[in-house]
Amino acid sequence: MRQKPSRAVYGLLAEFPNADSLCAAAKEARAHGYTQAEAYSPFPVEGLEEVLGTRRSWVAPATLIGGVLGGAATYFLQWYAAVIDYPINVGGRPLHSWPSFIPPTFELTILGAAVAAVLAMLIQNGLPQLYHPLFEVEEFELASRNRFFLCLPAHDPVFAPGPARDLLEGLHPMLLREVPA
Structure with a gap:
């Protein structure tokens, strides 16, 4: 029996209604071992850098x-x-x-x-960057207006599609999408 080739994924994207829920989701993802989670918001969120463990700017x-x-x-x-x-x-x-x-x-x-x-x-x-896989998610354009997104990228060492989806669903996002690579 012939198997279907699996579709490549960039990661999973969850949408949250406010900055507090985004910070809580980022803390939960960090607690589950995600070291390369990405957060997107329309304005700087205090404390989000520390939660995500971003590197110091040079x-x-x-x-x-x-x-x-x-x-x-x-x-x-x-x-x-x-x-x-x-x-x-x-x-x-x-x-x-x-x-x-x-x-x-x-x-x-x-x-x-x-x-x-x-x-x-x-x-x-990483600019200029004319294309990013997140641009394929239609709702992602709201990240520059009034929505908050957390992406668990597939290149993170602990990423597995099933457990990552379960983790994000447990955080009750407004939207959960698989981002194609």
């Missing part, structure tokens, strides 16, 4: 590094041009007149930090 260190590199490179470029490459004695001032180097150094420190922050944020968020 945007701030990248911003610092971008600022330091931008400032150091600008100062070095000005110093090299004024002292080494093309020294000009203007009004008897020293060749390494650091006060005149400060405004451009400051500006490019800010520019380097801003560019590094934007790039780090885009990389960490």
Whole structure:
């Protein structure tokens, strides 16, 4: 007898009416060993990051590094041009007149930090992402308006379709959908 090929699943998606029920569902999923659960809400929910166990952001260190590199490179470029490459004695001032180097150094420190922050944020968020399997669930567009979603992805080590469905059904969601991969 020939078996039907199983359909690939991205995970299970449950919809909740408010932030409190989403936090409670996330706590329950975490208690059952789900380490890669994903939560979606129309606004930041206090305490949800800790419940889901999200990793610390590396945007701030990248911003610092971008600022330091931008400032150091600008100062070095000005110093090299004024002292080494093309020294000009203007009004008897020293060749390494650091006060005149400060405004451009400051500006490019800010520019380097801003560019590094934007790039780090885009990389960490996985953007630009033109397609995600959750976009196939019609109700998911409400995540940006007034609904709260919890997704148990199939790539989580403890994911099994039956027990995951039972867990989510026990949390009494408004909607429970299987997300195709």
